[in-house]
Structure formats: structure tokens, C-alpha cells
Amino acid sequence: MKNKKFSKKNNHYIFYRLNRFYLVLFTLLVVACNTPRQKEGSIKKYKVPCYAWSSGPGSATDEELKANFMNLKTKGIDVLLYNGGQNYDTYKRVGKIAKAEGLGFHAWIPTMKQNLQEELNPEWYAVNRKGESAYDKPAYVSNYHFLCPSLPGVKDYLIDMYSKIADLKEVDGIHLDYIRFPDVILAPGLWEKYGLVMDKEYPSYDYCYCDTCTSNFKAQSGIDITDVKDPSQVQEWKQFRYNLITNIVSILTDVAHRRGKQINAAVFPGPNSIAKKIVRQEWDKWSIDAFFPMNYNDFYLEDAKWIGTVTKEAVTAIKNNKPVISGLFICPDPAKKATETDPEYHGLLPEELEEAIRESMQNGAAGICLFTPDRMTEEHWKVFENAIYKKY
Numbered sequence: 001m002k003n004k005k006f007s008k009k010n011n012h013y014i015f016y017r018l019n020r021f022y023l024v025l026f027t028l029l030v031v032a033c034n035t036p037r038q039k040e041g042s043i044k045k046y047k048v049p050c051y052a053w054s055s056g057p058g059s060a061t062d063e064e065l066k067a068n069f070m071n072l073k074t075k076g077i078d079v080l081l082y083n084g085g086q087n088y089d090t091y092k093r094v095g096k097i098a099k100a101e102g103l104g105f106h107a108w109i110p111t112m113k114q115n116l117q118e119e120l121n122p123e124w125y126a127v128n129r130k131g132e133s134a135y136d137k138p139a140y141v142s143n144y145h146f147l148c149p150s151l152p153g154v155k156d157y158l159i160d161m162y163s164k165i166a167d168l169k170e171v172d173g174i175h176l177d178y179i180r181f182p183d184v185i186l187a188p189g190l191w192e193k194y195g196l197v198m199d200k201e202y203p204s205y206d207y208c209y210c211d212t213c214t215s216n217f218k219a220q221s222g223i224d225i226t227d228v229k230d231p232s233q234v235q236e237w238k239q240f241r242y243n244l245i246t247n248i249v250s251i252l253t254d255v256a257h258r259r260g261k262q263i264n265a266a267v268f269p270g271p272n273s274i275a276k277k278i279v280r281q282e283w284d285k286w287s288i289d290a291f292f293p294m295n296y297n298d299f300y301l302e303d304a305k306w307i308g309t310v311t312k313e314a315v316t317a318i319k320n321n322k323p324v325i326s327g328l329f330i331c332p333d334p335a336k337k338a339t340e341t342d343p344e345y346h347g348l349l350p351e352e353l354e355e356a357i358r359e360s361m362q363n364g365a366a367g368i369c370l371f372t373p374d375r376m377t378e379e380h381w382k383v384f385e386n387a388i389y390k391k392y
């Protein structure tokens with residue numbers, strides 16, 4: 001009797017112990033899933049998707065590329081947007097190495113801005129309101145050679161060039177850049193560098209007034225834009241040019257998608273607050289797979305908090321239908337930022353990077369993109385490592 005009683009009690013005890021065991025095991029699993037830092041062999045935990053704009057390869061050997069990519073992967077980069085010019089062999093070679101290291105690989109190739117080359121007819125370049133061609137009289141800098149988006153020859157050239165890259169099995173997708181007109185208004189952080197005050201649209205920076213653009217616009221709207229005193233006040237003329245860029249994007253989206261490849265683009269922040277106004281990108285109308293707004297706060301004389309504001313605008317504008325990856329401009333030499341006059345060397349300091357990532361993610365970004373990993377200092381990487389293993 002005594003024994004029986006004991007045995008029953010003991011059974012209860014074992015049952016109790018087992019329950020405790022599963023409760024503890026469950027608790028441990030929950031804790032493991034929420035642990036911020038992933039330890040080797042542990043359960044996979046959340047990480048901010050990280051992209052990087054990178055270019056090369058210069059004279060780097062395969063071994064050097066492999067070591068560089070392995071390092072970036074270890075530091076948390078998932079996908080490279082890689083500029084290797086327009087050389088197919090470069091993308092084949094570098095893409096193969098990047099993919100072997102577990103990185104996604106997109107070919108980052110400028111669209112409307114093209115170096116002078118044999119395949120490009122001098123007459124295909126955009127013309128400003130003064131009648132000057134971006135072929136021999138480019139705006140701002142000597143290599144600002146933009147093409148006209150109306151011309152069939154330009155479209156054929158772009159289709160051919162991107163098709164050959166999208167055909168490569170080493171390439172996951174096409175990353176468009178300079179998919180726009182030249183800056184009709186320069187970002188305010190650049191005014192001093194170029195000695196300009198861009199309070200309105202000036203003829204030297206306003207494109208494209210080639211015969212094809214102006215006559216197509218007249219046929220469509222009835223307006224002879226060359227007769228208008230202030231074309232910046234004609235909404236139809238603005239919309240006509242937004243549509244020209246959107247049309248090029250549609251054509252290239254088709255090129256990528258028909259080959260089963262992704263297509264995405266570096267865009268100006270906005271689209272409404274900045275991109276449409278200064279580079280005529282109405283990118284909320286584009287049917288690409290992801291958007292990479294260049295939320296480069298220093299170019300707009302803004303702080304890291306502003307990155308959250310423009311990220312929210314972007315996500316809202318595209319109704320959160322596609323990923324918005326927040327582009328972050330990194331300061332390569334933090335100690336010199338205060339005295340550096342060239343804004344190209346400004347950018348996020350290590351102490352601003354966490355806020356930039358948090359603001360991006362809390363306002364709906366699907367990831368962040370570094371411009372560029374080479375500009376990251378040891379201090380930046382330390383902050384980065386802590387910031388990317390958090391769920392915002």
C-alpha cells in the first residue's frame with residue numbers, strides 16, 4: 001500500500017519533471033531565436049538585408065576578389081551591386097567568384113549617362129534649352145554625357161547592351177543607375193562646389209530640347225515648347241519627360257524579365273519631394289523589382305533622421321508593393337569631415353550609422369545599401385555589426 005502510494009506519487013513527480021523539462025527547453029529555444037548575435041551552429045536569427053555598391057575589379061586577381069567577397073559576406077553583406085563597366089567577361093568572372101562566396105550579384109550599369117564611344121552616334125546625346133549637346137558641351141562636369149531618351153537608336157543600344165549582360169548566368173539582375181535626365185536642379189549640398197545657386201530651372205541644365213523631343217511633344221500636346229518663355233511652368237512638358245524615362249525603364253524591365261532576371265534601380269530620394277523635381281524620375285510609376293533611393297543626407301544638408309522621412313515617403317509612394325532598400329552614403333575619413341569642402345567626401349559618420357539604419361528600417365525599408373563598403377572605417381563596421389542584427 002505504502003509502496004503503491006509512493007509509486008503513484010513518484011509517477012506524478014516524473015510527469016511534473018518532464019513538463020518542467022519541456023518548459024525549460026521551449027524557453028531556451030525562444031531565447032535562442034531572439035538572441036541578437038548569431039553564433040556558429042546556432043538557430044538562424046534575424047538580420048537586416050544588406051546590399052553594397054561596389055566596383056572593379058581593376059588589377060585584382062581571382063584570389064584577391066575571393067578574399068574581399070568573403071570578408072564582405074562575413075561582415076553581413078548579402079548582395080553586391082557591381083559595376084564592372086560594360087564588359088561581359090568581367091561580369092562572368094567576378095559574378096562567379098561572388099556567387100561562390102554566397103553573395104547575390106547584380107550588374108550595376110549606368111543607363112542614360114554614357115561615355116563617348118564608337119557605338120553611340122554623336123547625335124544621340126541630349127540637348128539643353130540653349131541648344132547645346134551633352135556630347136560636346138556636358139553640364140557640370142566633363143563626363144556628363146547623357147543620351148536622349150526619345151531616340152530609337154538609343155533604345156536599341158540600351159536593349160542590346162543590357163540583354164547581353166542579363167543573359168549571363170552569373171548575373172542575378174540588372175541594377176540601373178543614372179536612369180534620369182541631368183540634374184535640372186543640383187542637390188543643395190553641391191551648390192557651393194559648383195559655384196551655383198539653383199533656385200529655379202536654368203536653360204544650361206534643362207534637357208532635352210532636341211528636334212525629336214520637341215516635335216513629339218508638340219504632336220502630343222499641341223504646345224511648341226521652344227516658343228514658351230518659361231518651360232518650367234508647363235506641367236505637360238514635365239510629365240512628357242517623366243514618361244520618357246519611365247518608358248526606357250519599361251523597355252529594360254522587359255529585357256530582364258524575359259530572361260528570368262531581376263531589375264532594380266538607384267533612384268533619387270522621394271519621388272515627389274526630390275526625384276521628380278531635380279532629375280525627372282517619376283519612379284513610383286516604374287514596374288521594377290526593387291528601389292534603391294540614394295538617401296544621401298549630406299547632399300541635401302540633412303541629418304541622419306531625415307533618412308527616415310524620405311524612406312517613409314518612398315514606401316508610401318509605391319504603396320509598399322516592392323522592396324525599398326535605403327542607400328546610405330558613408331564618410332570615408334570621419335576625422336576630416338568637418339574641414340572637408342568636397343561633399344563627395346562627406347557622408348555618415350560611425351556615430352550616425354546606427355541611426356541611419358534604424359530610421360530606414362523603422363520607416364519601412366526592406367534593407368540597406370552601402371555606398372560603399374570601401375569607404376567604411378573599422379569604427380563604421382563595429383557600429384554596423386551591432387545595428388544589423390536587430391529587428392526594428
Ligand SMILES: [Zn+2]
Pocket residue numbers: 126127148149150151208209210211212213214
Ligand atoms: Zn531629345
